[in-house]
Amino acid sequence: MSFMKLAATTLAAACLALQAQAADITIRLAHLNPEDPFASHSGAMGAVFKSLVESNSNGRIEVQLFPNGQLGKDNEVIDQVRNGLVESAISSSGGMAQHYPLVGVFDIPFAFPNIGVASKVITKDSSFGKKFCSDLEAKTGLKVLGLLDSGGFFEFTNSKKPIRTIDDMAGLRIRTMTVPTQQTLVDSLGAKATPMAWSELYTALQTGVVDGEMNPVPIVAFAKFDEVQKYLSLTNHLITPYTWTMNEDFFKSLSPGDQYLVSWAADVATDAGRAMSRVIEASDKGLPALAKKMEVNTVAPEELKKFADASQPAVRKLIEEKFGDEGAQMLDALMTSIDEEKTDF
Template identity: 75%
Template sequence: MKTLTLGVAAACLAGQAFAADITIRLAHLNPEDPFESHSGAMAAVFKSLVESNSNGEIEVQLFPNGQLGKDSEVIDQVRSGLVESTISSAGGMAEHYPLVGVFDIPFAFPNIGVASQVIDKDSAFGQAFSEDLEGKTGLKVLGLLDSGGFFEFTNSERPIATVEDMEGLKIRTMTLPTHEALIASLGGQPTALPWAEVYTALQTGVADGEMNPIPIIAFAKFQEVQKYLSITNHLITPYIWTMNQEFFDGLSPENQYLVSWAADVATDAGRSMSRVIEASDKGLPTLSETMEVNVVAPEELEKFAEASQPAVRALIEEKYGEEGIVMLDLMLETADEADATY
């Protein structure tokens, strides 16, 4: 299957023109329009900055909408050098770097401001996380940001206002054991599915619901197959932008500098675009037109946290041992320090 996927990717890439001295092929899962998704914005800004500041030496070719395959498969392509760079979800990265599961301790961040400070490759946590990922995968981390905001629950059965409302709901998760443990701890039935299958699964009842940030729910048009949206802010996961390390090392020092700062600027643009989409007619206002939206009360959220945090922490310790707990605690400590600045 992997050989077939690589063959398809090679066929796609073969159709591209290679006019510049250096070509960076950048893949991501989401729409190409920079006003539709944060990774679309990141890719567009990166392409513009790199091409305009390299005097035509570097061309950036974009492959949005999962054109080159599933997330984990594209990371394979980057590791092998077939593709230079990709912006990946936590679910895709988990197959290559399982320790990404430390992000899945629920209710870790009190607000998006704190989360944005922590989920950054230059934070104390982000530096340690990036260094560990690079050492274990051979990938270079160009950017680290949230996947579009806090996760909320949608489903087709009923509003979720209490932990009891989760009982028996089949909730789609990424292929992350921590996400599965979270749903199970709340009484739901975790249903792990790749991104490309989610809409159909919700439409056909293979899954009753799912959890994602507001911008992702909106651009995926889940309001067409889901009736209820419950605001819980229970999780926030990363998107991780990586590049083939050997390719990066082969660039001149000047071009390494260009790629690095362009990625930094593009990551900031992606983070900001998520906040814009959340607040615009491409976010919650539009979803509210066709979905029944409820905000879970703070006292009920405490019960969600009490039910889910111990289960996920235990799984992190069981699966990843001491290094998992050390990384998790560093993330929580960095969050506490960021919170104290407000």
């Protein structure tokens, strides 16, 4: 090795050593999805958050990313955050439901008229978002850093037939999250809800344990469900939240300046994640790519009304029975917030 190369190598090693010494705070951030920021919204969130926090703290705060469910199932990781074993997590409603069941109010089907309204409501700064996040924090002891949609509207995929009418749902075994409201939604449409963890889903679809599932287009794409599902039916029947939380004691242990940095970086990263979902939906990584391998159909509006008429009352009844006045009030707050954001075109 030449003297110049040796000097450069030594200098690089010294810089790395200094960086390691300078990082006196570590934030471990876990999520379910791919790390690639161009493949999933939580991948984009993690990448932006890491970049902003580390650069603006001059490396004093290190962010370690744990994508693809590396630390366990969704609900297990939330347990780890609550117990201080992990500092932060971006979680689906399925994982959060086992810690904060009222997240199920989002499962009222056909509530959001379009993605624009959903983007304005499913944020911690909306009138509903403030109520929702405050209640979640009070009941779980978690600090909410961000709230956004899970990647877009849910659609149905299956391996048996295209879904064009509500009658086509009959007998299909559809995987849901382990959330009672989602199970009721699917059952009310004539299908058979089969709750299971995300980590088990691909194999279950591949082996025929379930016939289908429901997820936003970006999730169907990055999970490669086109490899094990033939039909994609666009129903836009549901949109659920991803909740970004942090261990409250850890957050409080940070200096006021670092709290501001973490909160600001999370806000920017959440916006990036929301935008990335829209980009993926419209790009060759989203619906156009799936349409090359799957038979895609859009359910007609008159048929969607039949879906809504069958499922909305059933899910509302469950929410009111399961959560009482508290559930009814939270659901009413959600619907009011949606009405506030509706725009006539």
